[in-house]
Amino acid sequence: MIFESVKWDYDKNAKRNINVIVVMDGIEKTVPMDEDNMHYAEILKQVAEGTLTIKDAD
């Protein structure tokens, strides 16, 4: 699974990251922080392997 960009989605009201915004095949997607979500699970896997870094929110 190839992520072209990955960054946190920060909720200013909740004052925490609530989703991950990714771009795949040029399309932006919002990935919830649910380990049963296949995209989030893959993000965690690639982060653990050291091949992916989640950037801070804009």
Next chain:
Amino acid sequence: MTSTLGIKKIQYPNGTNSITIDSSGSAAITTANITTANVTNATATGTITTPSINGSQIGGRRNIIINGAMQVAQRGTSQASISSAGYYTIDRFKINTNDAGVWTMSQETLSQSDTPFTEGFTKALKLDCTTSATPASNGTLQVQYSTEGQDLQQLCSGTASAKTLILSFWIKATKTGTNVLGGYQDDGGKSFGLTYTINSSNTWEYKTITIPANTANFIVNDATRGRIVTWYFSAGSNRTTGTLRSTWTAYATADEAPGQVNHADNTANNIHITGVQLEVGSQATAFEHRGFGEELALCQRYFSKINSIDVCTYYHTGGSAPTENFTYPQTMRAAPTCTLTRQAGDSYNLASINQRNITADSFNLYVVATSGNNTCAFGHNGNPATYTMEAEL
């Protein structure tokens, strides 16, 4: 021999097993087993009482596969230039590929000249090779179907009562020869590989494959992946130098697909599949046709769409951002990945759109305006937007 005696009884010397025919013509057979190998057809005009057929339930839903008749294609009916893994057209069927050519996947409409059509199938999954290749060492082309663990508990995997499965499907391919049907169970990390042969080029053939029981490893009873069924169509040397495992064995890449022919070796090659049924037992039964609406609802647990979105709201300066709640057609397997597709010229006074509180049932949309005390909108001006939600395995 014709007899006019009132009752005829044939009894085995053990005193228990017998066949009795009384004067009314009724027959009683008392035995532990009836060998039926010589019975081709049997017709009953009365009631048959039995606890199961083929080691599983008599009726109801037998087919574990969702969308086995390839009816539902929510993402679209055709996708060209496929060279990496993903879900593309037919719901629930994933293309797992890398370094094994370039393919177009489509939902094919069958006609009367297609044999499965005579069995009630009107659609098929089609793969069309558009760039040929000898697969790289780790290259592969596979069609995969994944099932949740909680939907496989009837297999009693990991116990002495573990059940065999039988997979049946129709396939047509340009390339003839040996093909591998593999399986993987996440809990235990076990796999198997069995072969079948495509005998005639571009000819529909019906295949059945018995999948062994796994008595060693439980399948966790939750919404995560329990097992994968994999049709291999191309496999590089890393995946073919081992030994094909006919029983559940610790997974090794080299054991995946020894002997697999390469369907990616010519741009004239096509692959067509339909009528996929996976059921408990060792005897394939007639395909369980389900209604389109029922099949769609089952698919929507893993992927769904909300079309025709037109949001127009009002933002008060200093107030909270306007929110909209979107509820999915079905409760999804997990909190889904959400993708918003918009058209040019669809917005007014719009700064940003954010998804909040994404759950398996719904999410909230926060719409932020550029300026306050004004309306803001997207999917507007006759340019509706679409949300897709994905919670595949």
